[in-house]
Amino acid sequence: MRAFAELLDRLSLTSSRNAKLRLVRDYLRDTPDPDRGWALAALTGDLAFDAAKPAFIRKAVEERMDPQLFWWSYDYVGDLAETVALVWPRRPGANREPQLSEVVEALRTTSRAEVQRLIEGWLDAMEDPRERWALLKLMTRELRVGLTARLAKRAAAEMAQGFTVDPAEIEELWHALHPPYEDLFAWLEGRSEKPSAENPGRFRPAMLAxxxxxxxxxxxxxxxxxxxxxxxxxxxxxxxxxxxxxxxxxxxxxxxxxxxxxxxxxxxxxxxxxxxxxxxxxxxxxxxxxxxxxxxxxxxxxxxxxxxxxxxxxxxxxxxxxxxxxxxxxxxxxxxxxxxxxxxxxxxxxxxxxxxxxxxxxxxxxxxxxxxxxxxxxxxxxxxxxxxxxxxxxxxxxxxxxxRDPYLIDAVLMYAQRGHGKRSSFYSDYTFGVWTEGEDGGRVLTPVGKAYFGFTDEELKQIDKFVRDHTTERFGPVRAVIAEPHRGLVFEVAFEGLQRSTRHRSGVAMRFPRISRTRWDKPPGEADELATLDRMLAQMEGG
Missing domain, CATH: 3.30.470.30 (DNA ligase/mRNA capping enzyme)
Known part of the structure; x- marks a missing residue:
């Protein structure tokens, strides 16, 4: 697990696409079978464990430490795997650290009744929090290290020795292959013939624009x-x-x-x-x-x-x-x-x-x-x-x-939630609303969407500070912020379309909303009203 944990840690801290590509390529070259195959399956989303659920992780840690202390820690960190990895109270006498292949094989064959015992034993055997974090991310399929399945397959293509492999060849083969892909690596290392792609009903790599x-x-x-x-x-x-x-x-x-x-x-x-x-x-x-x-x-x-x-x-x-x-x-x-x-x-x-x-x-x-x-x-x-x-x-x-050019509205920040991974220490997921008429005839805000991208890292720090300085209520990892006509924060929100929704209090749902820019200069009272969205929707529907 140690090499896999180091790979995930470095991937999570690396923003460069080419650097991520080199990290995965070198890991695949240097790591023996079957560990590298299971790692590739995890990175491409092709590894799942039916018996492993986040609830078992929470139960295991709550039996080892004060549950309230754990939930306070979880609230602060914002990520289950990272929290447990940091606070886990190890017990002495555990066996050696497991190999990645041992973990995978055990989780593929174990029953739900045995999962918690396995988790506890593995976490006790791991001294480095990074290894515990990697183990828990592997179990929950929430790697979130900024690596697409396509990029992982490209890394596999680049590890070929003595010949050139087009990444599309890997894509073409993929549905005829099975983890831990020993036949794929044997071909890439020149030890055997190319695996056959003649798998009826196979997927062909798509052409994109x-x-x-x-x-x-x-x-x-x-x-x-x-x-x-x-x-x-x-x-x-x-x-x-x-x-x-x-x-x-x-x-x-x-x-x-x-x-x-x-x-x-x-x-x-x-x-x-x-x-x-x-x-x-x-x-x-x-x-x-x-x-x-x-x-x-x-x-x-x-x-x-x-x-x-x-x-x-x-x-x-x-x-x-x-x-x-x-x-x-x-x-x-x-x-x-x-x-x-x-x-x-x-x-x-x-x-x-x-x-x-x-x-x-x-x-x-x-x-x-x-x-x-x-x-x-x-x-x-x-x-x-x-x-x-x-x-x-x-x-x-x-x-x-x-x-088509996106639609734009000005909306008011109402709630903020901690992000995950690199953003787990920041309030980066924003719920925003527009004005409508309340029951007493006054203006109130109603939520119309949620966005978590469209801003730079520097803007994120500024918005995060605003959230912390203007919190009015706390709901676990979520904070309500000041949102009044003369006090609050306005976002210019871009979106691709609107649709009617009975699931949303406002009656409308946005398609692909994102933060276009932060309107530090605009008072919340000048943000858009729900009637504006209703008119937009009527135009979209041809009314």
Missing amino acids: QAIDEAVDFAKLDPADYAAEWKWDGIRVQLVHEGGVRRLYTRTGDDISRTFPDVVDALLEEGVIDGELLVLREGKVASFAELQQRLNRKSVDAKLVARYPAGIRAYDLMAEGAQDLRTLPFAERRKRLEAFVARQASPRIDLSPLQPFETWATLAALRAEPPAGDPQVAEGVMLKRWDSIYEAGRPKGPWFKWK
């Missing part, structure tokens, strides 16, 4: 070289029918087939479609809020399927039958996609229509006017070179996304 720089890119690009289509507001997916196996994957390769069996069954022919998962009713796209009713569920019943009929709006065709189409130009793939979708003849699979344009000015006007009847379900437009092949990753030039 670059954000366009209007001031720079349009001057260099020829509109005639590009096709345009709407960027729909759902989730990017890949629908696979191959070798008799059908799967539905997210953009990052998570299998969500069980949640959307109706979509999976709609693909009659063998092939691979790249598209957007949406709720579709008679060809019309419903709001993202309706799609959320079906996301993150292990299974769905017939009633939910009927109420929120999901489907795919197809962007691209990656394979048709046994033929891989990714090396064909987009223009050819598009023709084949149109014919392929037509043959499915399913209301669950339709085509994302191309949008004709001749100049960038024409495209700008199109981007400003979402499709009729779907006013808030198109986030912007996509641009794709007619001659572009389908490349994994985010190559510069072939595809661009041009999102």
